[in-house]
Amino acid sequence: xxxxxxxxxxxLPYPVIVAAAWSACLILIAxxxxxVAKLLGRISMVLIxxxxxxxxxxxxxxxxxxxxRRAHFSRGMAAFTSEVFFFSLVALAFTLxxxxxxxxxxxxLDGAQQGxxxxxxxxxxxxxxxxxxxxxxxxxxxxxxxxxxxxxxxxSGAVKVGTTTADFFAGLLICLIATFFFLYQGKRxxxxxxxxxxxxxxxxxxxxxxxxxxxxxxxxxxxxAVAGINAIGIGFGAWILGLPLVIPITVIVYLMSFVPIVxxxxxxxxxxxxxxVDKGFWMALFMLAVVLIVHFIEANVLHPFLMxxxxxxxxxxxxxxxxxxxxxFGFPGALFAVPLVATLNSSVRYLVGQDPFPFLxxxxxxxxxxxxxx
Numbered sequence: 001x002x003x004x005x006x007x008x009x010x011x012l013p014y015p016v017i018v019a020a021a022w023s024a025c026l027i028l029i030a031x032x033x034x035x036v037a038k039l040l041g042r043i044s045m046v047l048i049x050x051x052x053x054x055x056x057x058x059x060x061x062x063x064x065x066x067x068x069r070r071a072h073f074s075r076g077m078a079a080f081t082s083e084v085f086f087f088s089l090v091a092l093a094f095t096l097x098x099x100x101x102x103x104x105x106x107x108x109l110d111g112a113q114q115g116x117x118x119x120x121x122x123x124x125x126x127x128x129x130x131x132x133x134x135x136x137x138x139x140x141x142x143x144x145x146x147x148x149x150x151x152x153x154x155x156s157g158a159v160k161v162g163t164t165t166a167d168f169f170a171g172l173l174i175c176l177i178a179t180f181f182f183l184y185q186g187k188r189x190x191x192x193x194x195x196x197x198x199x200x201x202x203x204x205x206x207x208x209x210x211x212x213x214x215x216x217x218x219x220x221x222x223x224x225a226v227a228g229i230n231a232i233g234i235g236f237g238a239w240i241l242g243l244p245l246v247i248p249i250t251v252i253v254y255l256m257s258f259v260p261i262v263x264x265x266x267x268x269x270x271x272x273x274x275x276x277v278d279k280g281f282w283m284a285l286f287m288l289a290v291v292l293i294v295h296f297i298e299a300n301v302l303h304p305f306l307m308x309x310x311x312x313x314x315x316x317x318x319x320x321x322x323x324x325x326x327x328x329f330g331f332p333g334a335l336f337a338v339p340l341v342a343t344l345n346s347s348v349r350y351l352v353g354q355d356p357f358p359f360l361x362x363x364x365x366x367x368x369x370x371x372x373x374x
Contacts, residue, residue, distance in 0.1 A: 045171060048332050049172070049174035049178065050174065050175075051332075051336055052175050055216070055336075056083075056086060059217060060082045061183075061213075064082045064183050079180055079183035083183065087176070194206060202364070207360075207362060208348070211346040211355070211356055211357050212343035212346045215345070227257035228254065229297075230254070230294055230298055232250070233297070234271060235249060237271075237287065238271050238274075238290075241287055249271045253268060255267075260338045262319065262322050264291075265295050271290075272284050274287075313342050321340075325337030
């Protein structure tokens with residue numbers, strides 16, 4: 001009597017069997033990823049502050065090590081000093097940004113709305129005579145996004161943030177505590193996590209993670225410079241062209257530039273709309289040229305020069321990762337997509353035998369857990 005496998009092989013073509021097996025595997029993988037995504041969404045209140053703390057630690061790691069090794073601070077004092085320095089700068093910058101934005105944000109949105117309406121009117125009544133469907137989904141979203149009053153999703157989002165003040169401060173507290181302990185005892189925490197892996201996998205995992213950590217630190221430090229140069233470039237161009245609301249435009253460009261490539265371009269489009277409303281069509285073209293030039297310099301000069309070999313992610317990979325992260329997890333997904341891809345890129349390259357940082361060498365040693373270093 002023939003077995004089930006023999007009967008299947010006899011009755012079904014082999015490619016169909018292979019396709020069915022691959023389909024079953026892909027369905028299981030997709031189901032597992034959906035479950036993981038659901039779980040991550042449930043605990044995002046904890047994961048997002050931890051992820052932000054990890055980015056901050058990657059950026060402050062050189063300062064923390066310099067204070068400990070060269071200034072002879074204790075590990076705890078070096079971590080505390082680095083954290084206080086960083087968050088003091090952030091608090092000062094945030095205060096100045098909010099002060100500037102609150103004075104002109106309403107006018108900025110009104111100008112963007114008028115620009116959209118004028119562009120639609122020019123497309124319909126100008127030389128092109130394009131029939132723009134006013135009930136299209138895109139136009140409805142753009143119109144609702146920039147519509148005045150409390151109906152605007154931007155303002156409703158701000159109200160929602162205001163109603164979840166407790167969640168914000170809870171996340172901030174988690175971020176502050178995690179940042180300190182990541183800086184103070186990051187190596188001990190990592191050693192503890194390695195214990196969950198088989199002994200033969202700890203060495204390769206440790207070395208791969210070191211490569212990923214270098215990429216993450218390079219990304220965070222370089223992104224600060226890239227965001228500043230983007231904001232200065234577009235803001236200076238708006239000032240030269242005599243546009244209003246230069247400071248709010250500059251602040252928005254700086255904040256949005258932390259979403260690589262896409263953020264600076266989209267925020268610069270607001271400046272184009274303001275130019276179209278205030279100065280007319282030709283000035284809007286000049287402002288668009290400024291945005292495109294700054295965007296070109298960012299993508300082809302700043303990123304390769306500042307990030308270099310440490311964050312060797314193709315621009316297409318950046319765009320796809322940002323789009324996928326935004327679709328799955330919203331703005332946090334857009335913010336963390338590229339650093340995650342950059343970290344995984346360096347780690348995976350090491351594991352497959354293409355060490356991106358051969359100068360790091362091998363420093364893995366099985367460690368025992370004693371009292372914390374001072």
